[in-house]
Amino acid sequence: MSQTTVTEEPPRPRPSVRPTTLRRPRLPGWSRGALLLGSAAIGTATGLVAGLESRVQWGLIAALVFVVGGFALTSAVEGRRQAVDRLAASLVWTSFLVAVLPLASLLWETIARGIPGVSWYFLTHSMNGVLSWQDGGGIYHALLGTVQQVLLASVIAIPLGLLTAVYLVEYGSGRLARAITFFVDVMTGIPSIVAGLFILSMWIMMMGFGYSGFAGALALSILMMPIVVRSTEEMLKLVPNELREASLALGVPKWRTILKVVLPTAIGGITTGIMLALARIAGETAPIILLVFGNNMINGNPFEGAQSSLPLFVYEQWAFGTESAYDRAWAAALVLIAFVMILNLAARAVARWKAPKSGR
Amino acid sequence: MAKRIDVTGLTAYYGTHKAIDDISMHVEPMSVTAFIGPSGCGKSTFLRTLNRMHEVTPGGRVEGKVLLDDEDLYGPGVDPVSVRRTVGMVFQRPNPFPTMSIYDNVAAGLRLNGSYRKSELDDIVEKNLRGANLWNEVKDRLNKPGSGLSGGQQQRLCIARATAVEPEVLLMDEPCSALDPISTLAIEDLIGQLKSTFTIVIVTHNMQQAARVSDRTAFFNLAAVGQPGKLIEIGDTDRIFSNPTVRATEDYISGRFG
Ligand SMILES: Nc1ncnc2c1ncn2[C@@H]1O[C@H](COP(=O)(O)OP(=O)(O)O)[C@@H](O)[C@H]1O
Ligand SMILES: [Mg+2]
Numbered sequence: 380m381s382q383t384t385v386t387e388e389p390p391r392p393r394p395s396v397r398p399t400t401l402r403r404p405r406l407p408g409w410s411r412g413a414l415l416l417g418s419a420a421i422g423t424a425t426g427l428v429a430g431l432e433s434r435v436q437w438g439l440i441a442a443l444v445f446v447v448g449g450f451a452l453t454s455a456v457e458g459r460r461q462a463v464d465r466l467a468a469s470l471v472w473t474s475f476l477v478a479v480l481p482l483a484s485l486l487w488e489t490i491a492r493g494i495p496g497v498s499w500y501f502l503t504h505s506m507n508g509v510l511s512w513q514d515g516g517g518i519y520h521a522l523l524g525t526v527q528q529v530l531l532a533s534v535i536a537i538p539l540g541l542l543t544a545v546y547l548v549e550y551g552s553g554r555l556a557r558a559i560t561f562f563v564d565v566m567t568g569i570p571s572i573v574a575g576l577f578i579l580s581m582w583i584m585m586m587g588f589g590y591s592g593f594a595g596a597l598a599l600s601i602l603m604m605p606i607v608v609r610s611t612e613e614m615l616k617l618v619p620n621e622l623r624e625a626s627l628a629l630g631v632p633k634w635r636t637i638l639k640v641v642l643p644t645a646i647g648g649i650t651t652g653i654m655l656a657l658a659r660i661a662g663e664t665a666p667i668i669l670l671v672f673g674n675n676m677i678n679g680n681p682f683e684g685a686q687s688s689l690p691l692f693v694y695e696q697w698a699f700g701t702e703s704a705y706d707r708a709w710a711a712a713l714v715l716i717a718f719v720m721i722l723n724l725a726a727r728a729v730a731r732w733k734a735p736k737s738g739r
Numbered sequence: 740m741a742k743r744i745d746v747t748g749l750t751a752y753y754g755t756h757k758a759i760d761d762i763s764m765h766v767e768p769m770s771v772t773a774f775i776g777p778s779g780c781g782k783s784t785f786l787r788t789l790n791r792m793h794e795v796t797p798g799g800r801v802e803g804k805v806l807l808d809d810e811d812l813y814g815p816g817v818d819p820v821s822v823r824r825t826v827g828m829v830f831q832r833p834n835p836f837p838t839m840s841i842y843d844n845v846a847a848g849l850r851l852n853g854s855y856r857k858s859e860l861d862d863i864v865e866k867n868l869r870g871a872n873l874w875n876e877v878k879d880r881l882n883k884p885g886s887g888l889s890g891g892q893q894q895r896l897c898i899a900r901a902t903a904v905e906p907e908v909l910l911m912d913e914p915c916s917a918l919d920p921i922s923t924l925a926i927e928d929l930i931g932q933l934k935s936t937f938t939i940v941i942v943t944h945n946m947q948q949a950a951r952v953s954d955r956t957a958f959f960n961l962a963a964v965g966q967p968g969k970l971i972e973i974g975d976t977d978r979i980f981s982n983p984t985v986r987a988t989e990d991y992i993s994g995r996f997g
Binding site: 619623625626627628629632635640643644 | 821848
């Protein structure tokens with residue numbers, strides 16, 4: 380009896396699993412643009428009506444309307460899966476915008492306000508004898524200080540960091556390696572002012588050296604090293620073991636294998652890590668105030684006497700609060716950004732030029 | 740001159756795990772010896788003990804003797820780097836150096852070990868690429884990266900790289916397992932030519948390949964998963980394939996297990 384029922388009444392097909400047609404209703408192509416315009420309009424209107432001061436709030440309302448409206452519209456016309464897809468996509472895009480807008484606005488602001496102040500004179504003269512309310516003066520002394528301090532810090536931190544990373548990945552195992560990893564992690568979290576205080580107490584107070592660019596570079600290298608170690612370590616771990624074995628099997632000693640095969644393979648990523656570290660220390664102010672002190676005159680010797688640096692210069696000029704000082708602060712900030720940018724591009728160029736063939 | 744290998748009582752460990760147990764055999768100079776056996780029976784491990792690559796693996800440890808002519812590879816004062824220059828190796832997956840051009844890949848072993856004049860290197864690179872039957876395919880693009888070649892070409896490039904340092908023994912760990920039949924044939928031909936210069940040991944999962952290229956064949960097996968691998972028998976390839984003395988060898992060759 381039950382058997383006949385089954386054959387006579389076949390189980391109902393489940394429509395959600397296999398659709399009857401491959402076509403699906405779709406929103407027209409212009410709908411997205413229309414939605415964008417519409418939500419922008421709603422954002423503006425709400426802002427005007429409610430009397431919201433900040434354009435950021437208008438933008439956030441528009442973004443919210445765009446995300447929610449897109450979801451509702453798609454789910455009404457195209458179905459649930461497409462709606463979720465649309466929701467995720469618009470969330471990603473909105474987050475991207477929210478992240479990039481401040482950056483773009485920061486760059487724009489710095490360029491717009493900084494460009495008028497940047498000139499050959501500005502780059503080649505110091506602040507010697509220029510009073511805070513006077514126009515003129517320049518950042519040569521600060522630029523020189525930044526270049527020297529960053530260079531010295533790199534000379535200390537990059538070799539140490541690279542060697543530490545090579546040890547951890549290629550040689551280290553067991554307790555020593557674990558301890559080093561732990562201390563590198565701790566170092567990553569050291570606030571710059573603490574690094575500055577540490578060098579202040581060690582180098583200046585206990586060992587009795589005076590203020591100098593080098594003292595600042597010591598603190599900067601403390602900040603730089605863990606970043607170099609960490610990023611290099613990750614890059615070295617990405618180098619396939621097969622390459623190391625291929626080299627060892629040719630009878631190449633381990634150290635040459637590391638130098639000629641492992642490091643060149645990872646050089647691109649290592650460079651990026653070093654550049655990030657450089658960018659970080661080039662903008663440090665706290666240890667510079669403590670250890671380099673600041674100076675309006677040109678001091679070309681980083682090992683003796685107070686120097687200046689770009690971030691410190693920006694800070695000082697801002698603190699003066701006069702019109703001319705503000706202009707100088709913006710111009711110096713622009714130069715600082717350009718400096719980091721140029722370093723970055725140069726390093727990338729070197730890495731690209733080195734990486735593909737590396738004949739010797 | 741190619742050398743003879745004499746192994747006595749060789750046992751290899753990964754940490755505390757014994758991977759192969761008490762293996763003794765000899766390998767004739769200027770001949771091809773094939774290792775066959777089911778996966779995990781320690782063929783690669785044994786092969787890697789023959790040029791001291793086993794100890795590169797963390798925890799890798801070896802007991803026993805490997806005589807190359809009459810020098811013990813594991814004797815006191817032996818430098819593993821010199822061992823590896825004498826006993827070269829080709830791996831299962833082609834692994835050209837990605838940062839180097841085709842030319843630099845072949846020259847790598849020499850360059851990384853000393854200084855050579857440009858003209859000298861040119862000659863060596865050409866000779867070894869010809870030796871690997873690759874010269875005609877790459878002579879117009881020696882400065883292009885080696886990773887741009889096909890899998891079979893890459894493997895022949897790796898063979899040229901290994902032969903360029905003029906080893907006496909060449910170890911090959913399943914060199915054709917990632918290749919198509921045509922490239923496999925090219926490499927088998929190459930092995931036939933190379934044995935006039937080198938002592939060759941090749942691991943393969945392909946019975947026909949073992950039968951085609953080798954003079955002697957060694958069969959490895961393990962009693963059970965987790966047990967160390969052992970050498971079951973070794974002999975002339977013709978004899979092993981037509982008239983094995985051990986039942987397990989016959990079963991394996993005829994495809995009844997493994
Ligand atoms: N790197 C390693 N670490 C630990 N054990 C390993 C490692 N490589 C191989 N083994 C073990 O050693 C045994 C032999 O492996 P292998 O020599 O690769 O066998 P085959 O090449 O014959 O397939 C296996 O039991 C395997 O699990
Ligand atoms: Mg294997």
